[in-house]
Amino acid sequence: MATIMHVDMDSFFAAVEQRDNPELRGKPVIVGGSRDSKRGVVSTCSYEARKYGVHSAMPIAQAVKLCPHGIFIPGNHKKYAAVSRQIRSVFYQFSPLVEVVSIDEAFLDMTGCEHLYQSLEDLGRAVKRKIFETVSLTASVGIGPNKFIAKLASDYRKPDGLVVIKPEAVWDWLAPFPVKKVWGIGKKTAEVLASWQVLTIADLRQCSQESLIRQFGKQGLTLYLLARGIDHRQVEPGSEAKSLGRETTFVTDITAVSKLRQVLADLAAEVGYRLRREGCWARTVTLKLRYDDFTTITRSTSLPEPINNDDDIFDIAHQLLVDNLGQRPVRLLGIYVSQLTPFGQASLFSDPRREKLTRLMDELKARHGRPVLYKGRQLPLDDPDLSE
Numbered sequence: 001m002a003t004i005m006h007v008d009m010d011s012f013f014a015a016v017e018q019r020d021n022p023e024l025r026g027k028p029v030i031v032g033g034s035r036d037s038k039r040g041v042v043s044t045c046s047y048e049a050r051k052y053g054v055h056s057a058m059p060i061a062q063a064v065k066l067c068p069h070g071i072f073i074p075g076n077h078k079k080y081a082a083v084s085r086q087i088r089s090v091f092y093q094f095s096p097l098v099e100v101v102s103i104d105e106a107f108l109d110m111t112g113c114e115h116l117y118q119s120l121e122d123l124g125r126a127v128k129r130k131i132f133e134t135v136s137l138t139a140s141v142g143i144g145p146n147k148f149i150a151k152l153a154s155d156y157r158k159p160d161g162l163v164v165i166k167p168e169a170v171w172d173w174l175a176p177f178p179v180k181k182v183w184g185i186g187k188k189t190a191e192v193l194a195s196w197q198v199l200t201i202a203d204l205r206q207c208s209q210e211s212l213i214r215q216f217g218k219q220g221l222t223l224y225l226l227a228r229g230i231d232h233r234q235v236e237p238g239s240e241a242k243s244l245g246r247e248t249t250f251v252t253d254i255t256a257v258s259k260l261r262q263v264l265a266d267l268a269a270e271v272g273y274r275l276r277r278e279g280c281w282a283r284t285v286t287l288k289l290r291y292d293d294f295t296t297i298t299r300s301t302s303l304p305e306p307i308n309n310d311d312d313i314f315d316i317a318h319q320l321l322v323d324n325l326g327q328r329p330v331r332l333l334g335i336y337v338s339q340l341t342p343f344g345q346a347s348l349f350s351d352p353r354r355e356k357l358t359r360l361m362d363e364l365k366a367r368h369g370r371p372v373l374y375k376g377r378q379l380p381l382d383d384p385d386l387s388e
Contacts, residue, residue: 010159012104247334268314281306282337287320290332
């Protein structure tokens with residue numbers, strides 16, 4: 001039986017800011033943009049801010065309304081990346097099999113290492129202690145027989161939690177969880193299941209494998225297995241490099257925002273097409289900008305539900321561009337997506353016309369070897385207003 005650990009840093013960006021500035025400790029810190037940002041999105045926030053309903057992927061403007069006394073910080077991704085590398089070095093002190101999921105979380109395959117510790121709880125405490133000694137930050141750790149259980153366990157008692165679920169306890173422990181906790185169940189899938197009076201994992205177990213596959217396709221089989229605590233996926237070292245993206249370097253630096261918007265639309269269309277061709281969805285969208293002085297920045301937004309449609313990718317990348325462009329000429333523009341997953345909502349779009357159009361555009365592109373249909377935002381615009 002495998003022993004899988006999931007480590008999730010607690011409010012990572014906000015915690016780093018509170019660590020480095022003692023005046024911020026115990027206060028509602030919101031990272032993602034300045035207070036007056038019109039298009040900014042919350043990257044993360046401290047637990048003090050979460051008490052007011054603030055959460056990641058929320059527009060900054062909404063966060064200001066919920067938590068007007070919050071401390072809003074644009075963030076320092078270079079610093080966060082450096083701290084993330086320190087944490088990653090700790091992981092490799094415990095296991096050579098590390099799958100980095102994002103900047104602040106990872107899976108570790110600890111199978112065979114159990115005998116080095118008095119208990120799995122002792123193993124978890126050792127990892128948490130070493131992380132704190134290295135970066136002075138707390139982490140929540142979940143340990144279970146597979147990735148699904150370990151991930152749920154790490155989230156069970158945040159912050160600074162440690163939860164161990166042994167194989168014989170999985171069935172009963174999972175039963176009361178709401179179905180939205182199952183990977184691959186987003187808002188639309190949950191609505192379909194709710195119409196069946198399926199609200200908990202225990203309820204989901206009452207659905208036959210055939211009925212789930214009939215309604216959700218291949219994803220139905222995954223739901224059937226996960227409801228029973230079965231997850232055959234392995235920890236995949238080096239998976240942090242699993243991303244898709246496109247970028248372009250301009251012959252002449254560009255200042256016209258209408259041109260940048262058009263190029264961004266083309267990049268989003270290509271990235272979306274590649275995602276769908278690979279049968280993947282992405283939880284994180286990253287914008288890459290290189291200015292005329294060769295200064296390069298990346299800005300990311302992570303989402304509660306994975307996406308693979310051009311419209312969603314463009315909208316998120318466009319917001320990031322609006323927040324970070326300024327008046328400087330641009331030399332390079334790029335879009336990357338990461339935290340890839342085979343689970344998504346492709347068959348459950350709120351507007352079926354969008355799904356049909358996307359499928360048609362993909363089919364024509366595959367048939368002719370090049371794009372045949374274009375969306376209006378991919379056409380040259382004279383209007384320089386980027387906020388439309």
